[in-house]
Amino acid sequence: MSSGCCGPAAPAEQSAQAVPAAQSTAAGQTVPAAGNEQAVLSPQPAHLPVVVIGAGPVGLAAAAHLAERGLGFLVLEAGSRVGASIAQWGHVRTFSPWKYDLDAAARRLLDAHGWAAPDPDWLPTGAELVEHYLAPLAAHPAIAPHLHLNAQVTGISRAGFDRVRTTGREAAPFLIRLADGSEITARAVVDASGTWRTPNVLGASGLPAQGEHAAAAFVDHALPDVLGTDRAAYAGRHTLVVGAGHSAATTLLALAALADEAPDTRITWAIRAGNAARTYGGGAADALPARGALGTRLRALVESGRITLLTGFFTHEVTVDGEAVTVVSRDPSGVEQKVVADRIVAATGYRPDHSIASELRLDLDPVLGSTRALAPLIDPNHHSCGTVPAHGADELAHPEAGYYAVGVKSYGRAPTFLMATGYEQVRSVVAALAGDWAAARQVRLELPETGVCSSDLADAQETRAGLATGISGGLPTTPLPLAGVSATTDGGGCCG
Structure with a gap:
């Protein structure tokens, strides 16, 4: 089966070499490293660049929109390549086809530069998403000069203003500090850093399970390459x-395929819910057929006994004993279950880390960790991925004018994010930064109905596949039992 995708692109590293951010200021001013008291800050933030944090799909989409509108910008990526987080699940095929994975402004830039568009109905792997889309976009002359790799942001503030000071605050530029100590001033910040680096814990209460840290060597987080590099x-x-969630389902299917080749392979699946109906999803009724197939195949494996399902499992304690690890569940009534295993895959989702913005004035919903205005629109008690309404700059705004968290990070702990939703977010945010409020507020979004992403809020951390791109789970590229082809899933949770 051919992907119909474009030809090989130059690696991102060739188009955007890692450069100390303090040396890069085509569109704005750079501030010397902390301790240089001669640093002079511009009193006119409008002359400074917009800083985009993160070079995944949503961050690069923001760059494409900024380029189209002629706004100066810098993109700071902590990794050594664009799509660094996606590369870690490059073996997984998304369950959303290319037509849902491309941003409109990014595509316009690429099309004008001779890009060969992939087959809109093909389900790309994470590796294909990087190679055939993100790398060419990063190499585009409108973006490449403004992209800086190995540039990890450790803090954001207002130059000369801590969180308490008010008078004159909005006239002060943003101050972005990097891990190497260098600093950049900016007129606005678009934080598309995602959640991949901050996975949820195993503990069912939201706190680490007893002994979880000591057992870290036995625990892998979502989407290990079971059939490839992690096979041994x-x-x-x-x-x-x-x-x-879908990440758990993806790993379970891969383990089942491995068990066909290595008969001593055993698989136990533990969930907090009383049954797995939510994970099995809509089957043939799912608007994304590959996602429906994911649940259908998983159900068959459980019903055949090839996967042992434990329900009502609330991870409370993890104990290491030689080469094995014991996991104890204790439900709210005190009933215990126990499993002895060799490895644990914690597909419990991810959560946003707002610590880099701790000196900014954020208005976060106390439950989800999104903006307060966005929370009711994405509440998983009432919405699935396909029923979240379109939203943009107004819903993403904080009291700190000019700072926006976008993409999967904007959703906090809600498991309802779609990559296409992130694209509409940055289109609206960039329009607002350009002063085009009519365009910023004219939000539109056409999404496939999912019917499988809704969950009780108590189960949100399990539902969340939590990838930085907003993709959450899919199928490994190696053909698996019960599937005619290997192309079947997503990398943004319920939602690609």
């Missing part, structure tokens, strides 16, 4: 997969 860690061993 799982073949012929007993693996406990914890979580009820």
